[in-house]
Amino acid sequence: MNCTARVTFGVWIALFCLFPCHLFAAQQVEIVIGQTTSRIDQFAATELKQQLERLFEVEAKISTMWSGKSTHTILLGNSPQNVATAEKMGFQYPKLTPQGIALKSFRSGNGSFLLVGGGSPPATLWAVYELGNQWGIRYLLSGDIIPEKKKTIDLGRIDLIMEPEIKVRSFQTVDASAFGFESWGLADQQKLIHQLAKLKYNNLMIVVHPWQPFVHYEFGGIKKQTGVLWWGEKYRVDGDTPGRQALGGAKWFENPDFAGKESYEARTAAGQKLLRGIIETAHQVGMTVGLSISPLEFPREFQSILTHAISVNHSNRLLIAPGPEQRFEDQVLINLAKAKIHAYLQTYPGLDEICFRLPGSTKWGAQASLVWKAVLTGNRAKVDQSLDDLLIHTDEQYRQALKENLVALAFLQQLLKQENLLKSPSGNPSNSNVRPFVTGISPALFPVLEQVIPAQTGVLHYIDHTARRVARKKQLLEGIPARKIPSRLVLTLSDTSISALSQSAISDIESLLDELRMLKWEGFSAQVCTIGDLDPAIDYLPRAAFDGKLTAKKSYRDFFLGITDNPPATDRIWLGYLAVEKATQIIDGNSSHFAFPERGMLLKHATPEPIPQWWQAATDEYSTDVVELYRTYDALTGRSRPLFYYYAKRSEFMLSYMGAVKAIREAALAKKTGDIEKQIEHLETAIEAMYDGLDTLGDIARNPSDRGMIAVLNAYAYQPLLAEYEKVLDESEN
């Protein structure tokens, strides 16, 4: 072999060796985080690496200092090293507020760079998720939907700065229902919290109740002994439970973390482990955590101490609260509340906020005139209005609530004057004191809110049950001094009063968010009972907080287009949601508590009255939703398909439920005319509809709320209906 031949041969060998590497090796992406970074920054880096590898044919590597070799580099966060690296290449880091996000492409030499930064570590984490969203990932509370096909990575042409106009984006959890988050164990809660962080929620409000097993305290020789879930209700799952396929052969429906925990001590230990885990997880992803408690309600075992206490309505006789004779400044009452608050703070030292819920059912109204001055003076405000003046301008139906509210506020002022009441025992490093909030303020007090709210206390406004109703009262929001008192609004996405059915109030929520932005409110607190098909609404709220121009329709479209990659199908989904919104409006406008999950929820419709026209109107809207969802489902392939099957099946349940209600009314009408055969036939139709509905839910249940709904509807709707049917059958045979 001569020299030329040898060289040629060598070149061929070299090409042979190199070519496959270039052709087949995954591209390298370097994620640079700098040397001094927080735990959240490090977590953001691992999340980014995972996203890159799920989206693209790349190998992502995390480093603390730019190697100078990679062609694709992501500078994550704003560590001094990253800032210096960028500056060296002539790129200036954008200035961001602590919640600001920046995604910026730039080039230097042959390298392609992308800044993924935030004004704080949590914001950097949101920036990672925003990047994922831009690249096509959609974050649902049940998990992520990743685009089917991996693409070639391109770090160019990304230029985005986001600053939120609404700073607090809170989500409520736990609360009190088997078909809500009270049924979720820690593993599910952790997953939920991670998904919420991906959606840029930054506050978690844990709502707890005095009868639950999340705290133990003793006072005056009495030990707390009540520690149950779901108001002490138990939901049996027998062999003939429709929807049982979702319940895995269990004999009782349970929160998995409480399964087999029989004693108060065991349940309380489980409860505390759950809440600590929730708090820790939320902090890991940069969320602040609040605890919403009721300072004026106690388990009934404390009756002997609070001699004037009365039983709380609708509490399954588990609770007591101050009665009319109980003085608001009663030291025993204050000390008992103080003991309870301390117990919560001792048990959960990581809390950032505590929210005091004022009960709506005290009988304290008589003390209102007594406390009027005390409340105002306590707050060092000028008395420029008499209570009578205020009452005259208040609708009669709200006057009693106003008076009770006033006395409760007087009590709260007394309570907050207690030394070190809110001192965080072990201390959250950033807060020496836990930040107080109050909720349950009557709208009648809004005109004097500044005067009656304890100093340094924020307000979480719960104005009405549904977003639709709140939107109709949104002029009330204008009267709230949100620039002076940190104010948040509860945005109810699914309300318990109609929660057995799908609901949507996104148009109303959109208008309320506009109002919050305009009035400079601090934030919102999303209240969701059952997630169901609310993924796009839950996605929309924080997006709208960052982008005031974003409409709900566009947000939904972006969300679903990312999932379906099918524009016509995406348009159908929106039509489905509009139909659900109409159904929600019809039900909410005609009969609150129409499908409220409570005992006798179905049989209460067994009255021999004409079938209201609005039932059919609501049914028609749900029918439209079912058709649109199945049409969407039919048009899709791949990963997005199961989601729409879930939505469509859930929607089918609505039709079954409405069908059952109608048949029950028809049975009652038949009974009135003495036509027992018809009565039986209609009852059978109702049972069959309810059975099919629950069976349908059982086929698609994907979280503990769904399973809880099956358990609750079996207990409150299906089984009583079956019992009624058997009774009528027996009567007919005799």
Add this chain to the structure above:
Amino acid sequence: MTIDRNIRNRAIQQWSVQQWSVLLLTGIVALVALFPEKSEAEEWPQFRGRNATGVSTESRNLPVKFSFEQNVLWSVELGEGVASPIVSNGRVVETAMVGKEKFAVFCFDAATGKKIWRREFQTGKIGEIIPPNVPASSTPVSDGTRVYVHFSTLGLMAFDLSDGKTVWTKEIPEPFYLMGWGSAQSPIIYKNMLIYSQDDDLAPFIMAVDKLTGELLWKTDRPDMLAGYSTPVLCTANGRTDVVLAGTGKWKGYDPQTGKERWTCNTLLRTIMTTPVVVGDKMYLSVQSYGDTARVLKFALLQWKDTNQDGKLDMTELDPAFAGKFKKGDKNNDGFLVDDEIDAAFQSPDNMVGGGNIIQCIRGGGTGDVTKTHVIWNLNNKAPSNISSPVIADGRLFLVKKGGISASFDAQTGETIWMRKRIRNFGNYYASPVVGDGKIYVTGENGFIVVVKQGPKLEVLAKNDMRESCIATPAIADGRLYIRTLSKLYCISNEAE
């Protein structure tokens, strides 16, 4: 090689009669071991047993009360599937998905549940299927020596029943369904033939292959059919056996030797998912097809497949497999199918039938169009299910449909014995009832199997909880019930007590 053969020949010649006797005996023992009690074991060799009747004539002492934990002789975890179990030659064969794209065929000892063999196959990408159908849905068939299995992406496969070794495989065009229902048709055996029909929306046909070799014997297209799931049955009348297949709008009888259509009876509805029952020279079928008689296919397509609801279909709204049919229907080549163009593309103009509810009895053995000559009785009656087929015992049809609503009719006259009586188990019914030992076993999708006494009055004997969804029709053989839940196979027997 030659030397070896010589040595062996010599050795054979030198064997004594005694040695030959031992060898023979050993062979017999081995055969007995391979095919236990062949002459005595009851067969349930295909979907719904012999000729799809759903009736066991030999089983006695079948259990009334049982559950997932009571009277269980044996049970095995399989994987997801809805095919019915079959019993042949003392073996039970069943199929399942054991991975996202992995299909398995299992063979168990019918008495003990001991695994005899298992075969696994990579299926490749499987098209979208609407639940509750799942990919492992076609029921196998066996002649006692071989077992035959169909899978949508793999075609027909023949295995040696004794050891599971592949005998032959035959590619079959993959079926496509406009509404995404997925494949679920089951083959049958007639003499030396394996007969398989595939009424899909793309290229429906019925075919026969040599059961020993897989060689195609005949294939008859059924261009006037839409998607359907009826299993072919055999009807002997006037000294002649026909392969009878119910499909869109028509019963059709075929010559099993040639596949040539012998007769047609145009009395059915649009979508046929039930299987006829043959008793003597009569055939019975109950059908529920969605909508009224005017609801032809285009209405369903415009409701569900016209995603943007512009009143016309474009190719992006359909599976690409239908491009050819689409083009055929798009007469003005504007890229859309509108109104009659939809019919022209998918539903035969000669067979524009709609929905409804019917129960029919027709006589076999006809020639040509027997619509006006062979219908014995026809009921427009709301009793039928869309999927669960009827069963006939003691001259009475028994039907069950959604909600657990049963009905019974006199097989001779079609007169109602009872209507709309509930068997006290709600929910859906996909499995067909089966009969044995004077009992009717009615399998609900919710996992309850209701046992009804065979007789002129509805009498529920028991409601048995299998705890898991049941789509598959159970099998009965040798006093045992074989019940396939979504993930498991149970052998239920009083022997377990």
